[in-house]
Amino acid sequence: MEIGFSHLDGHGAADHRFFQVSDAGHCGPFSYTIIGIEFANPAATSSKECPGNMISVETKAGCTLFRVSGEVAAGEIATHAIQYLREPLTDKALWDFSSVTRIKMTTADIKGLVDRLGDISLGQPSRKVALVGSGQINIGLGKLFVAFAQIAGLPSRYKVFRDAGHAVDWLRKN
Template sequence: MIYVEKEENRTIFKVTGDVTANEIMMQVVQYVDGEPTDTVLWNFTDASKVKITTMEMKGIADSLKKTATDRTTRKVALVGSKSINLGLGKLFVAFAQLAGLQGTYQAFRDMNHAIEWLEDSSNDQ
């Protein structure tokens, strides 16, 4: 399940239990079609299983490239405490770069480091 909340100019996606690529994609589409914030935090620390293939992950990055039409540079942090979730986050960062997505993506193991990075304006593009 994915819970969504907004804090100031940040959207937080909190993933719990098992989650699929379709659930992630539905949230991404709603985010892009709504009022996107400048920073995004995907919190996978309470996810027990992320059911996503490499091709589905690439598909999410490719879909974002097609649907995100504004030219705002956003910062997106992906946080996973387990090795598998962190690895998936790093793989998505690579796909985002390959797709040429507008924005900066970073994977983290520690929530505090992710928040510090999101709040640090010195590395904004």
């Protein structure tokens, strides 16, 4: 698994790094039950689909599940996040990043996404959005997103989890 981030070094120069972490990944069929609703993962049928770049979206009974796998860039995440806010889908969502092999997103990308979401979400009701990453993924990017979202005053509530079960419990609570 490869995780990317950027920061300024002690001398003010940008330092872009990628870390390689061993991870077998998960491509087979699996399911989640969120708020009593089962979401099944369609089994991958070719090597191009597994672990290819993919964000799948499934909506059932008031909850939207975004499954992110393979290598993902900021633009792909932004496209789906913006669409989720523009269309009256659900008031609860779970973004599952546990099958991601590489995230191409900088701090500036995260800040830009929050700014775009802020413009779109004006006057919209609050939603609950859980962001889930595996224990091997540096979930710092998710926490950074949540911090920027809180500072910007986005109406939705975001929280980062290492475990999907804890995310589901949080989504169930009012």
